[in-house]
Amino acid sequence: MSHPVQAAEFLQDAAKSKWHDETLWFVRDKRDKISHTIPEWEQLRELASKIKDNVLGNLDTYLEDFERNASKNGIKVHWAKDAEEHNSIVLSILQEKNCKAIVKSKSILTEECHLNPYLEKSGIEVVDTDLGERIVQFLNQPPSHIVLPAIHLKKGDISKIFHEKLHTEEGNEDPTYLTQAARIHLREKFLGAKVAITGVNFGIAETGEFVVCTNEGNADMGVHLADVHIACMGIEKIIPKREHLSVFLRLLARSATGQSITNYTSHFRSPSAGRETHIILVDNGRTAQLGRETFRNSLKCIRCGACMNTCPIYRRSGGFSYESTVPGPIGSILSPGLDLKKYSTLPFASTLCGSCTDVCPVKINIHEQLYAWRQEITKAQGTSGKSLSMKLGNGIFKSPLAYKISGTLMRAALKTLPDSLIYNPLNSYGKSRDLPELPKESFKDWYKINRG
Amino acid sequence: MKPDSPHIALFIPCYVDQFYPKVGIATLELLEKLGCKVSYPQGQTCCGQPMANAGFERNTVGTTRHFIETFKEYDYVVAPSGSCVLHVKEHTPAIPELEKEQAELHHKVYELSEFITDVLKVERIDGSYPHRVGYHASCHGQRGLRLASSSELNEKPFSKARKLLENLVGLEWVELTRTDECCGFGGTFAVTEEALSIQMGKDRLEDHLVHGAEILTGGDMSCIMHLQGIASRNKQALQFKHIAEILNEAIS
Numbered sequence: 001m002s003h004p005v006q007a008a009e010f011l012q013d014a015a016k017s018k019w020h021d022e023t024l025w026f027v028r029d030k031r032d033k034i035s036h037t038i039p040e041w042e043q044l045r046e047l048a049s050k051i052k053d054n055v056l057g058n059l060d061t062y063l064e065d066f067e068r069n070a071s072k073n074g075i076k077v078h079w080a081k082d083a084e085e086h087n088s089i090v091l092s093i094l095q096e097k098n099c100k101a102i103v104k105s106k107s108i109l110t111e112e113c114h115l116n117p118y119l120e121k122s123g124i125e126v127v128d129t130d131l132g133e134r135i136v137q138f139l140n141q142p143p144s145h146i147v148l149p150a151i152h153l154k155k156g157d158i159s160k161i162f163h164e165k166l167h168t169e170e171g172n173e174d175p176t177y178l179t180q181a182a183r184i185h186l187r188e189k190f191l192g193a194k195v196a197i198t199g200v201n202f203g204i205a206e207t208g209e210f211v212v213c214t215n216e217g218n219a220d221m222g223v224h225l226a227d228v229h230i231a232c233m234g235i236e237k238i239i240p241k242r243e244h245l246s247v248f249l250r251l252l253a254r255s256a257t258g259q260s261i262t263n264y265t266s267h268f269r270s271p272s273a274g275r276e277t278h279i280i281l282v283d284n285g286r287t288a289q290l291g292r293e294t295f296r297n298s299l300k301c302i303r304c305g306a307c308m309n310t311c312p313i314y315r316r317s318g319g320f321s322y323e324s325t326v327p328g329p330i331g332s333i334l335s336p337g338l339d340l341k342k343y344s345t346l347p348f349a350s351t352l353c354g355s356c357t358d359v360c361p362v363k364i365n366i367h368e369q370l371y372a373w374r375q376e377i378t379k380a381q382g383t384s385g386k387s388l389s390m391k392l393g394n395g396i397f398k399s400p401l402a403y404k405i406s407g408t409l410m411r412a413a414l415k416t417l418p419d420s421l422i423y424n425p426l427n428s429y430g431k432s433r434d435l436p437e438l439p440k441e442s443f444k445d446w447y448k449i450n451r452g
Numbered sequence: 453m454k455p456d457s458p459h460i461a462l463f464i465p466c467y468v469d470q471f472y473p474k475v476g477i478a479t480l481e482l483l484e485k486l487g488c489k490v491s492y493p494q495g496q497t498c499c500g501q502p503m504a505n506a507g508f509e510r511n512t513v514g515t516t517r518h519f520i521e522t523f524k525e526y527d528y529v530v531a532p533s534g535s536c537v538l539h540v541k542e543h544t545p546a547i548p549e550l551e552k553e554q555a556e557l558h559h560k561v562y563e564l565s566e567f568i569t570d571v572l573k574v575e576r577i578d579g580s581y582p583h584r585v586g587y588h589a590s591c592h593g594q595r596g597l598r599l600a601s602s603s604e605l606n607e608k609p610f611s612k613a614r615k616l617l618e619n620l621v622g623l624e625w626v627e628l629t630r631t632d633e634c635c636g637f638g639g640t641f642a643v644t645e646e647a648l649s650i651q652m653g654k655d656r657l658e659d660h661l662v663h664g665a666e667i668l669t670g671g672d673m674s675c676i677m678h679l680q681g682i683a684s685r686n687k688q689a690l691q692f693k694h695i696a697e698i699l700n701e702a703i704s
Contacts, residue, residue: 008647017651025630032603041606310604312634316651349645351638351652352505354595358604371505371543378507400495400518428646433653433681436471443469443476447492451480 003349006321007313016154021315023151028309030258031359038250048247049363052300055238056290062205062238063281069208070279073270078280083113086282090115090197090230091122093278097228099194101125103186105212105219106133107199108146108303109232109282112325115197127189129218131182138165144319146326147256147305152318186218196222200233200279201302202248206241209269210279213252213262220266231268231279235286236299248302251361255304289337294372298333300362307356307366313349322346329356333369340380347373458527460490463561465536465673466498472673478700479532479564485703486572490530493522501539505639509545516544516554524553528571529561532696534593534671537563542596564696565671566599569612576615579702582622586665587613587695588656588679589632590672599671603632613671613695620702626665633659637678653682660690667691669698 011017035041055062067077080086086109094102102119104110104126116126116137128137132149136142138161143149150158155173162168168181198219202211210231212219223229239245253259271277290296308314308328319327324335324343332346347370356366429435441449460483464476476492483490499519500512519540523529531537541558568574589611593599600611618625636642636652643649657679660668668690670676680692 004645004647007645011647011651021655036606038606312636312652313645313648316648348507348641349648351591351634351636351641353591353634353638355591355602355604355632355634358595358602374505374507375509379510400497429643431646432650432685433642433678434684435681436677439471439473441473443464443473444492444494446473446477447480447494451492452494 001323002345003317003321003323004345006323007317007349010318010321011316017316017318019154020152020318024309024315027148027257028306028359031255031306031309034254034258034260038254044247044251045361045363048251048302048361049300051239051244051247052362053297055240056236056296056299059235059238059290062240063235065205066203066208066238067281069206070203070210071208073208074277075208075270076276076278078278080280080282080284082284083282086113086232086280086284087115087118089280090232091119091124093228093230094119094124094195097194099124099228101127101189101193102195102197103127103129103189103193103218103222103226104197105199105214105222106130106149107197107232108143108326109199109234109284110197111142112284113232113282115232127186127193129186129189129216129222130214131179131216131218134182134186135161141320142325144327145305145308146303147308152320190221190225193222193226195228195230196226197230197232198223200231200237201252202245203233203238203279203281204240204242204245205238207269209242209267211245212266212268213249213264214266215257215259215263217264220264223266223268227274228276229268229271229278231277233279233281235281235283236290236301252302252304255306255359255361285338289334292337295333295337295369297364298330298337298366298369300364301330301334302362304361306359306361310355310359311350312353312355313351317349322349329366329370330360330364333364333366333373336373336377340377344377344381347371347377457487457489459525460488460528460530461523461526462490462492463496463499463523463529463531463536464492465531465533467677468532468673471677472694475532475673475694475696478694478696479530482564482696482700482703483530485700486568486574488572491526493526496522499536499539500544501536502639504539504543509543513545513547517547517550519544520547520550520553520557523557523561524550527560528567529557530564530567531561532564532671532694533673534563534590534597534599535674537561538592538596563593563597563599563671565612565616566597569615574616576619577699577703578619579699579704580621581617581698581702584624584626584664584666585617585698586626586628586660586663586668587611587617588635588660588668588670588675589613590670590675591632591634593671594632600632603630616699617669617695620698623702626660626663628659628663630656630659635675635679637675639674642678649678650682653679654686657683657688657690661688665690667693667698669693669695671695 078089128134135150144152159173163170166181198212200210201213253262307330314328324331335343350370352367354367468475500515503512601607601609635656636649676692
């Protein structure tokens, strides 16, 4: 299905879509308030953007540095060119350890690779330990937002799911009560898992360590209880030095949720005695995106989700309307690089309002890339009805006479056609909007008479 | 500005020409009242934005060439539209053999309110307009041309339009909850994403109505046409005017 169809469906439930819009606007507003308390906020964004420019320009070197330093620290480094390789590396480690149940903290990369269904097919129980992710996992849904995975659900929905899955009291919607039930349930899973999987927010080339940010401490809980830690990292998550980390940490949580910092910012440098740490460096289309000059800086993304919270489209259409792992504006510039045809409506799911670009902590020119993807998509689609009408448009607008004739005809036609035809269901502009009242003359006509 | 001063070309967007001649007239009269020598080059058509935003920038070579030919001789080009000005500056294809003229044009094309504040250096407009006015900041003017501070950025608040409107005697500036959220017009978006476009428009109107706006104004008639169309369909009592109409009425 296309984005407009999904969006229209989401909007059918007017009360819920309004609630969704207001909830995410609240997060955006929190982000505004806290970012305004940092006088050097705009310099921080500029600095972060430049550090990422340097990273993308020297990614090969930094990755090799990272591999060398991480190996020295006793971390086992793996390389995966795509999702399939990534998943099979994870599975082979699990098989080697004879592990049948794992816990996993939030990792959008593993969503992108569809790791859960892959492992489940091999008989492995995967438990997502982030509360929001666990909720959507119970429903067999993907996250609808990269930071707030269950933002499309209300308290009542969660109460129902927990009643069914965790046998909480029917109708009890108290968040403290429900969270407590989740904690008890997850504790069991933490204790039973030999292997813990986490994502990676930052990999530091200089030291070979990596950093994982969570609010729930679930990454730490999993890793510290398990014998083996597997960290899955997209290759663009590298930063050169540890001193650069503070720039990103100051931006990340403020942009994401309006907090000054995530509750847990955990550094993993080397495994404890008798334990193993693996890191899988995943390409999965990133090198191809790096090679597209117009779109390469989409790889600066630190996955804060601020562009989703600010996007007037995302807030009113929900994350699932994008049908891509990363939804919202950033998803709409990343996904076409993975499958142009499948995601062809996403760059058009925007008014090019530019709010995403201004909110982005690493200054990705998101709305300009949406515009640029539109040009690529129409080229790939070849000659269509729309393309012909656009060529016709150029023919009219390059000739003043043709423009004048078509304008006069249009105004005349709109005046004489019955409303039933103008407001035909096929003419979706007029479906819920009146057209302007038509003047008797154009400005050009007026000018000729009055000033000509 | 004196009558023998620079020659200004009026760039009237195609849909303003066809649907809102009164906005073109107000723009012309306003600039004349401010002492400008203004001409309207009659060969002008459209800037090509609808095609480019739909993904067909490559098909706007003829339109862009015609635009440059029409306006290259003038000292300034002024339009009552942030959106069309942004398009001319940022989204027109490079035209062979007119590179110099094209580059110069990008520096001399202005949206109306920024031309008044930045080129004419008008600090205040003396006039009266006793109404409660809600301002809809078009995204292309706001974040594209930076005609006002953006709510996302940590910068000193400013608004070129507000500076011009606020001094009018009796004008009450309506503060909105979401100062610069998109109205949902978005050109072809209004048709391809019709459901979202309408909802976004309804939400913007609601913000103006709950804060007691009597007149909704802005720098882009495209946003206003969309909002007015929804308000009219839903019988909402709100008037709509382009900022040029308000300023022109206020001075006279």
